[in-house]
Amino acid sequence: MPCLKILTNIPKSRIPADFVDKILPLLSRVVNKPVDKFLCVISGDCQVTFGGESTSPGAVATLESIGNLGPVENKLIVKEVSAFVERELGISPNRFFLSFYDLKGYNVGKGGVTIE
Numbered sequence: 001m002p003c004l005k006i007l008t009n010i011p012k013s014r015i016p017a018d019f020v021d022k023i024l025p026l027l028s029r030v031v032n033k034p035v036d037k038f039l040c041v042i043s044g045d046c047q048v049t050f051g052g053e054s055t056s057p058g059a060v061a062t063l064e065s066i067g068n069l070g071p072v073e074n075k076l077i078v079k080e081v082s083a084f085v086e087r088e089l090g091i092s093p094n095r096f097f098l099s100f101y102d103l104k105g106y107n108v109g110k111g112g113v114t115i116e
């Protein structure tokens with residue numbers, strides 16, 4: 001499943017309870033895959049430093065998908081996801097680092113089989 005994973009130093013208590021569900025329609029739109037295919041996980045209370053500054057809110061994230069990523073697509077994705085993260089968590093886009101992984105189906109397993 002296309003998967004967004006976020007690690008942040010924001011306390012778990014300040015992450016909205018519906019964060020992972022609320023971001024799915026946005027992900028579905030910008031990655032162009034159905035909502036019910038997405039997986040999102042966020043972990044708070046992590047130690048996160050940006051160049052030695054670890055007290056301000058910050059986050060590091062990865063987005064994995066089989067296709068629908070690329071030089072043009074990623075520009076829109078990072079813009080929209082950063083804006084959402086700023087709105088919901090108060091993390092400045094300057095302190096939100098997102099890496100993209102365009103996976104081959106044979107490198108993804110679900111239901112005990114790989115996606116060929």
Ligand SMILES: O=C1C=C2C[C@@H](C(=O)O)NC2=CC1=O
Nearest residue numbers: 001002064065066108110115
């Ligand atoms: O990364 C992806 C993983 C999967 C699994 C599969 C499914 O859930 O049916 N479809 C996927 C699409 C992806 O982009």
